[in-house]
Amino acid sequence: MIEPKIPRAEQLKNWAKEHCDTLNALKRLRDYNNATINLANPEKEEISKIATVPALINPAQPAWVKGKISINIDNKNTWYIGCSHCLKKVYAESDELFNCMHCVEKTAVGTPRCKMDVEIVDETGHIVASVFGLPAETLLLRSSKQVMELEQEGKNLPLSNINNRLQDQEFIVQLRSQSFTQQGKPTTSYTIISLHDASLYAITSKTIEHDTLPIQKKRICTEDEDNGDVTQKRIKKI
CATH class of the missing domain: 2.40.50.140 (Nucleic acid-binding proteins)
Known part of the structure; x- marks a missing residue:
């Protein structure tokens, strides 16, 4: 299915357009490797x-x-x-x-x-x-x-x-x-x-709110217990 007309797909598409520069920069860095x-x-x-x-x-x-x-x-x-x-x-x-x-x-x-x-x-x-x-x-x-x-x-x-x-x-x-x-x-x-x-x-052992991505359900991510470092997050639906 190409460009499905459903709310979730539209939200993700709009989010990608708004963050186009960031996504292109990440592609150039190739951190996915x-x-x-x-x-x-x-x-x-x-x-x-x-x-x-x-x-x-x-x-x-x-x-x-x-x-x-x-x-x-x-x-x-x-x-x-x-x-x-x-x-x-x-x-x-x-x-x-x-x-x-x-x-x-x-x-x-x-x-x-x-x-x-x-x-x-x-x-x-x-x-x-x-x-x-x-x-x-x-x-x-x-x-x-x-x-x-x-x-x-x-x-x-x-x-x-x-x-x-x-x-x-x-x-x-x-x-x-x-x-x-x-x-x-x-x-x-x-x-x-x-x-x-x-x-x-x-x-990971504690949780904090995380609302960066367009989502339908509330999500939480864990926070490092010792120093509050949130640079690495574990995200899951609840």
Whole structure:
């Protein structure tokens, strides 16, 4: 249905027109590629034990877990060149301008991106997951470009040393899953959407009014209990 004549659609259309400049600025920043910015803090009851994480996670409600992370030391090719717009792997050089066949972006730039497999562990079990981009850089304490340059020099990442540093650190991790068939067998893989140092990550616990978006039902969002910081909000209908 194109441009449905219903009140909710008209409200959203008018809101988008009024905030056109802001929306265009956000599109240029491409913050939608940064899950750390987009995702709200989880509430305490939303953090699952690893043993309870389902094989198929609802795409609309990714799973949160808390645990320690170790990097698979057998990781090979821990970076790739991706499109600066859609982040998918491309055959281009770093900083090269090209037309992306995936997203049809005509001014895409070849951008190094980290990628590796990790294991997340808590007291109930473990999950193997892939991690890309900024979350991977958080674990390595290196930029994707630095990882690329290191391997191009014929050097290896000191993964054992990095794991030693990570062994006493816990993370709040958000996961999604993907189901596919491999060699005739159904298989599930997990990907880390975002991760945060558990000692620094505030869990939402209080509520404040929130009326920024055009809505039909009253909505509330949670506020950080310690410092009142409302820069990250969790919004839900009531």
